[in-house]
Amino acid sequence: MHKDIEDLRKKAYIAYQGQDGPDAVDRILRKLQVPGRQLNNYELKQVQNYIIKDVFLNRFGVEQAKGYLRMDTSHVPGYHPFDEAPQEKKTKITVNLKVMQQIAVVLTMLLILALIFGFFYTLTFNPITTCKGKTGEDRDICFSQQAETQTDPAFCRQINTSFHRNKCYLKIAVKTLNMSLCNQIPDKPENAEQVKICVTCIAKKLAQPSMCERLGDSVRINFCENQVNAQYSFDICPK
Known part of the structure; x- marks a missing residue:
């Protein structure tokens, strides 16, 4: 200057x-x-x-x-003293700040749109709402599929038919190795086979024959222990 x-x-x-x-x-x-x-x-x-x-x-x-x-x-x-360089830097910083502000506005708008979309998606495609809209066996199958997909036994409770509900608990129990879910299957004569499979599969996967004692009667306990100890074995566990 x-x-x-x-x-x-x-x-x-x-x-x-x-x-x-x-x-x-x-x-x-x-x-x-x-x-x-x-x-x-x-x-x-x-x-x-x-x-x-x-x-x-x-x-x-x-x-x-x-x-x-x-x-x-x-x-x-x-x-x-007067120096052009700081002003140039200031201009660049100002430009960059404006660009960043514009990016922030765009990102904020995208976030808002995502939240709105998520809200309406939840309302429209909520699994419970979707399954409750069905009737009969279709309803039970829908909840069973949701339980398996999301590995969430809460969906099993929504199933009306006891057979499908017990089967749902069995699959999630074996998949998650959660023995407490086997207890959700009432140990009645008509459910004896499902309870046996539930306990046996978990005991077998964990290699814990002592878990077989949960079955109570000697016939089912022997079956379970033999499966765990691999004295004889065949595929009884749900996929």
Whole structure:
């Protein structure tokens, strides 16, 4: 920057008691597209007059402005010379900030849309709502499929038919090796086979013959222990 303009910046720093002065000068310089240009004497004089009028005379009046313009600026503590680089960096930062703000707005909108979509999807495709809309065996099969897909025994409780409900608990119990789910199958004569398979499959997969004792009667216990100990074995466990 030309030394005469730099001198005016220093005087503006003193007059404004801080960086507001040079900033006011810099706004004029950029408005006149001075940075980066080689000014001839005429152009330099025009720029100086513009700065003096706008920064000093309009702000402080003639007499006070004259006082500031006569000041010695050989040593101005705290003053920073004009430098185009920081402004360029500032411009880049400003541009980047705007881009980031735009990205943030887009991401926020996408998040809102995703939440709205998820809400309506849940309302429309809620498994429980979907299955409850069915009747008879279709309803039971629907809940059974949901239980297997999501490995969630809560769906089994929604099944009306005891056979399908017990079968649902059996599959989830064996899949998750959760013996407590076998207890959800009432140990009645009509369910004896399902209870036996449930306990036997888990005991076999865990290699724990002691679990067979849960079956109570000797016939089923022997069957279970033989399966676990592999004295004889055939595929009885649900896939």
